[in-house]
Amino acid sequence: MNIASLVRFKKRQEIYRAGEPVEAIYNVVSGVVKSFSVDPDGGERINTFLFAGDLLGLSEEGRYANSAEAITAVTAYRLPIPKLQRHLHREAELGFHVICKLCQEIREAQRHAFLVSRREALPKIVMFLQMLEQLQASRGEPTNEIHLPMDRTEIGEYVGMSLGAVSRAFRKLAADAVIELRNRQHVKIRNRAAFDELAGMPGGLAEGRRR
């Protein structure tokens, strides 16, 4: 990865836009990026949040499939496609590494599909928090507090809920002493048992098959 250049993005700065030809892929070093699509009506749907270590910009047909924007200040390695291709031909190992990353992304996308398919607000938010917690842990950061770099609107755009419902869900969790809202960006889990229980599926599209 010595041929990559380090680039910086300011908060809210666009990294690339869906449809543009893919010139480079990025490897996030620090900060948080959102990858999203814009609906015809102008609403954004966030496909995934990207943290340190995540690969960003992979796509098919030579065009970005999503848009990407920095949620916080971001530093990332920028890998121009031509250089990447040269390396792919020289090192078979790199190809394997990319494949692994992609498999992770697929599972991540499937988890996300599950998350947004749930109807009840609390399970959604709890599951979202679990996801953030896990990511934090996998990056070796302290896990006693969960950090929410994105705002409520963006959470809603990711989990598929309205802004209001997101707020209510957080409030309810706090009122029930399941979590503690230290401030807008920091959540602490107060009752792990209840928390995990909520992630289960007590209702919401269980009907099941009748055979």
Added chain:
Amino acid sequence: MNIASLVRFKKRQEIYRAGEPVEAIYNVVSGVVKSFSVDPDGGERINTFLFAGDLLGLSEEGRYANSAEAITAVTAYRLPIPKLQRHLHREAELGFHVICKLCQEIREAQRHAFLVSRREALPKIVMFLQMLEQLQASRGEPTNEIHLPMDRTEIGEYVGMSLGAVSRAFRKLAADAVIELRNRQHVKIRNRAAFDELAGMPGGLAEGRRR
């Protein structure tokens, strides 16, 4: 792909189960496969349907992440992992091909996430039909009729709706003369304009951000 063996699965036969060690991956030749997860409560969530040409069984950490079952009679090439690895080292081109397939799967998973995130029944079903139509077209099959190899329950498990809602949606579309239900497995589009219009987003989580 000369080292692969052709295998057959009967309708409803299990191909592999989530959690099992990955011994081989499959390349569907004919028939339809569903890839799904089972929730703690026993409900199934279908992650994707796989048709001729699709790769199946890729995963991380050496274990299948989903279960797979034949929806119709299926024939597929079975590629044992060791053989695959040997080929990966010899042919860089193969690795590239796999990467492309994976990128497609990611986009497919993201589309699916969008599909299930929608709240209204008609757009969901229409979008689902569009997806099937497109797949049919990409396989060079006639596109004047859409074939539904899966039953209503499975459609529900894929789009994230109850069985009843799926049925109602089909009925409503037929009643409005948008589609025609030739029989349980075959749908014809009667009013393309209305059909495509429905796939849009007239309502349902549009609230949009307030800045």
Added chain:
DNA sequence: CGATTTTTTGATCCCCATCAAGTTGAGTGG
């Protein structure tokens, strides 16, 4: 400390999950 953004809270309504019967239709054996 005022101005703007972000979040909270309230009231109403609509849509779908759910539960529960019916109805259709495909497949089977007589």
Added chain:
DNA sequence: CCACTCAACTTGATGGGGATCAAAAAATCG
């Protein structure tokens, strides 16, 4: 070929949860 059977599908009634619209409160920023 027809009754029979079971699974797949349809249809109805009800209730709940969140989207939506609207407005107040809180936090951030210059």
